[in-house]
Amino acid sequence: MIFANALIRKGIEIEVLESPTVGIIGVGEGSTPWRRGFFDGLGIEESEWMPASDATYKCVRRMVDQARFRELLPPVRVDARQPDDDAVRPQRARASERRGRVDASQPVLLAVGLAQGFIEPLEATALLFIQRTAMHFVEFLEAGDLSESAQDRFNQRVNDHFEGTRDYIVTHYKTNTRRDTEYWRANAANTNLSDSLRQLYGLWMAGKSIAPDVGRQVIGKGYPVFSWYCIMSGMGIFPDQKDLHPPTAAENRYSMEEIDNLLTRSAQNFPGQRETLTNIPPKNRERSLQIYFW
Numbered sequence: 001m002i003f004a005n006a007l008i009r010k011g012i013e014i015e016v017l018e019s020p021t022v023g024i025i026g027v028g029e030g031s032t033p034w035r036r037g038f039f040d041g042l043g044i045e046e047s048e049w050m051p052a053s054d055a056t057y058k059c060v061r062r063m064v065d066q067a068r069f070r071e072l073l074p075p076v077r078v079d080a081r082q083p084d085d086d087a088v089r090p091q092r093a094r095a096s097e098r099r100g101r102v103d104a105s106q107p108v109l110l111a112v113g114l115a116q117g118f119i120e121p122l123e124a125t126a127l128l129f130i131q132r133t134a135m136h137f138v139e140f141l142e143a144g145d146l147s148e149s150a151q152d153r154f155n156q157r158v159n160d161h162f163e164g165t166r167d168y169i170v171t172h173y174k175t176n177t178r179r180d181t182e183y184w185r186a187n188a189a190n191t192n193l194s195d196s197l198r199q200l201y202g203l204w205m206a207g208k209s210i211a212p213d214v215g216r217q218v219i220g221k222g223y224p225v226f227s228w229y230c231i232m233s234g235m236g237i238f239p240d241q242k243d244l245h246p247p248t249a250a251e252n253r254y255s256m257e258e259i260d261n262l263l264t265r266s267a268q269n270f271p272g273q274r275e276t277l278t279n280i281p282p283k284n285r286e287r288s289l290q291i292y293f294w
């Protein structure tokens with residue numbers, strides 16, 4: 001649909017092949033918030049696609065118990081220097097590079113979805129990979145640049161997304177608190193972590209901010225910093241007391257009681273889940289504040 005939306009109006013034909021014998025493998029029973037941006041991009045109202053897919057909003061995730069994370073963490077060295085990151089190094093244009101037009105005689109093969117790879121076959125980011133890959137591809141196509149260096153940059157972007165997602169998923173396993181089977185114990189004890197994940201854990205456990213490096217997407221790639229805050233704090237992973245700093249004047253302005261109180265009172269202004277699902281309002285077309293992360 002992303003390709004159709006971007007390319008058909010330019011006279012590019014799209015042919016969809018579906019095997020009568022090979023069924024569709026996946027579904028997408030849970031999806032990331034970016035799904036909303038996908039439909040927005042296609043101009044399809046939430047009030048249209050939510051009821052049609054018989055979907056529901058998942059609002060809350062509760063994580064309990066404190067992990068023995070520190071003991072199981074491999075030694076990490078907090079390094080304030082930036083990792084040598086090829087992704088941000090300017091690429092030298094190759095002689096073969098052509099800008100401004102796509103050479104139709106040179107076929108380009110793009111693997112998307114399960115054909116491009118997966119981290120976990122049931123992973124709820126798989127559809128996001130498809131979405132982002134298609135969007136990046138359209139972006140490169142529209143720039144008229146399918147040169148070798150553009151292909152390298154495209155692949156780098158997709159790889160960064162895969163690696164960031166891998167790190168995020170590994171963190172779910174690494175921070176798990178189950179001790180009932182060898183499988184979960186082995187995952188908690190796993191020290192086979194990527195350099196960027198070690199770097200992130202190192203900063204976090206030393207009580208240092210991960211925000212600048214995640215913001216620059218040097219570590220924790222593909223995820224905004226609040227996702228990392230959610231998983232680390234949600235799993236009860238915090239630095240040792242001695243590594244915590246007292247709140248600054250700016251931080252001390254916030255009182256958890258007041259925040260809880262605001263949330264409780266704010267929640268009273270919203271209808272229940274069932275009522276929301278039966279009455280999804282159409283999107284406001286006027287200029288207004290829309291909050292979602294995209």
Ligand SMILES: Cc1cc2nc3c(=O)[nH]c(=O)nc-3n(C[C@H](O)[C@H](O)[C@H](O)COP(=O)(O)OP(=O)(O)OC[C@H]3O[C@@H](n4cnc5c(N)ncnc54)[C@H](O)[C@@H]3O)c2cc1C
Binds near residue numbers: 029122125
């Ligand atoms: C149980 C389950 C739960 C999942 N949950 C989620 C989730 O919550 N969120 C999420 O994001 N992802 C989820 N996933 C993953 C996601 O659904 C898949 O990664 C995604 O749907 C794969 O899309 P695809 O287009 O690569 O493959 P498919 O959707 O399987 O499409 C492949 C298409 O190719 C056709 N085909 C195959 N061979 C041929 C051939 N020889 N000739 C012509 N056509 C052919 C098939 O007929 C099919 O139409 C889940 C997967 C599973 C199995």
